[in-house]
Amino acid sequence: LAAKGFGKTTTKKDTTKHERSRPLRIVDSKNTINNELDKWGLPPPTVDDIFPPLPPETELKPATKTHYTLSEIQACLKDYIDLQLHRSFDEQGTEIASSNQQQPMQLHLLHESPPVLRIDHFLSPDECHELQHLATSNNQEDCIQVESQTFPGAVSQRTSTSWFTQYAAVPQFLAKAVYRLHIPLEHMEEPQIVRYRPQQLFSWHYDEVTPQALHNGGQRLMTILVYLNTLPKSGGTLFRDLRNSQQDEPLCVQPQQGSALLFFPAFADGRPDDRTLHQGQAVGAGYEKWIVQMWIHQREYQAALPPGNLQTSAVGPIQQVARQYGYENGVEGSTL
Ligand SMILES: O=C(O)CCC(=O)C(=O)O
Numbered sequence: 347l348a349a350k351g352f353g354k355t356t357t358k359k360d361t362t363k364h365e366r367s368r369p370l371r372i373v374d375s376k377n378t379i380n381n382e383l384d385k386w387g388l389p390p391p392t393v394d395d396i397f398p399p400l401p402p403e404t405e406l407k408p409a410t411k412t413h414y415t416l417s418e419i420q421a422c423l424k425d426y427i428d429l430q431l432h433r434s435f436d437e438q439g440t441e442i443a444s445s446n447q448q449q450p451m452q453l454h455l456l457h458e459s460p461p462v463l464r465i466d467h468f469l470s471p472d473e474c475h476e477l478q479h480l481a482t483s484n485n486q487e488d489c490i491q492v493e494s495q496t497f498p499g500a501v502s503q504r505t506s507t508s509w510f511t512q513y514a515a516v517p518q519f520l521a522k523a524v525y526r527l528h529i530p531l532e533h534m535e536e537p538q539i540v541r542y543r544p545q546q547l548f549s550w551h552y553d554e555v556t557p558q559a560l561h562n563g564g565q566r567l568m569t570i571l572v573y574l575n576t577l578p579k580s581g582g583t584l585f586r587d588l589r590n591s592q593q594d595e596p597l598c599v600q601p602q603q604g605s606a607l608l609f610f611p612a613f614a615d616g617r618p619d620d621r622t623l624h625q626g627q628a629v630g631a632g633y634e635k636w637i638v639q640m641w642i643h644q645r646e647y648q649a650a651l652p653p654g655n656l657q658t659s660a661v662g663p664i665q666q667v668a669r670q671y672g673y674e675n676g677v678e679g680s681t682l
């Protein structure tokens with residue numbers, strides 16, 4: 347959402363004027379274009395100006411193995427939103443059995459610091475199909491379509507299509523967030539379904555909100571996105587400053603149907619974590635990429651879309667899913 351280089355006092359050049367006054371043409375730092383200057387006599391900002399490289403002393407700890415225990419995962423998450431994972435996952439990171447006949451979820455830590463987590467089987471294939479269907483059904487009451495959120499002057503380019511959904515229209519996704527990750531319903535931003543067609547992408551950005559938006563729920567503490575379909579290559583979620591466990595390449599999470607990706611745009615106290623700069627890579631020819639996505643705030647958040655969207659309207663539907671999936675057993679003191 348935010349292009350954070352702006353308004354920060356630490357950027358190498360003052361690019362604030364660019365944001366406010368004219369559409370930006372960002373140039374690659376390696377791509378010098380004829381010393382062209384704008385009307386303020388400034389050269390066009392480069393990607394490095396807008397998303398400054400991390401200071402060399404920044405702590406970055408890639409994953410060093412493919413399997414982490416729950417205790418190890420919790421240690422990596424200690425400065426971030428409290429997910430109380432021990433209530434739903436055993437020491438091997440496997441979901442504690444519920445009666446729902448679905449494959450148990452499995453935690454995978456993809457990066458230690460900052461933590462990046464994948465949860466396989468977060469949604470079943472049927473649940474993934476239903477969410478895609480919800481978006482394409484064109485039911486204006488349940489979800490509202492928003493074309494690319496890129497606006498003139500924005501520094502990040504998003505070319506996909508989003509649908510902002512009613513909380514009550516996605517009870518299975520929310521039931522899992524509430525009963526497996528213990529996220530308070532009131533802190534959830536409106537869930538969004540996103541479709542990328544071939545070549546579409548979301549370029550480098552941070553998920554944190556701008557200071558002007560903090561009045562609504564405070565900072566975004568967690569991004570949860572679930573891939574609704576599998577892509578063999580292309581369309582990955584790429585982190586500029588993180589490395590994979592072999593440490594030979596930047597961390598890129600390949601879409602796998604039903605797998606959730608969790609990362610943390612800010613620490614629990616609301617301080618943004620600059621290490622989470624990421625992009626949704628372009629989708630290859632012949633493919634589409636679908637995700638469902640939600641941001642979790644520090645405090646109560648009030649939805650803007652679709653009109654009349656209230657978290658409380660989802661309580662009944664979520665409880666119904668929870669009963670059906672056997673979530674209430676073994677979850678004492680639920681947030682609902
Ligand atoms: O599509 C992706 O893989 C990432 C999407 C994303 O970063 C966003 O919507 O904020």
Ligand SMILES: [Fe+2]
Binds near residue numbers: 347552553624
């Ligand atoms: Fe993002």
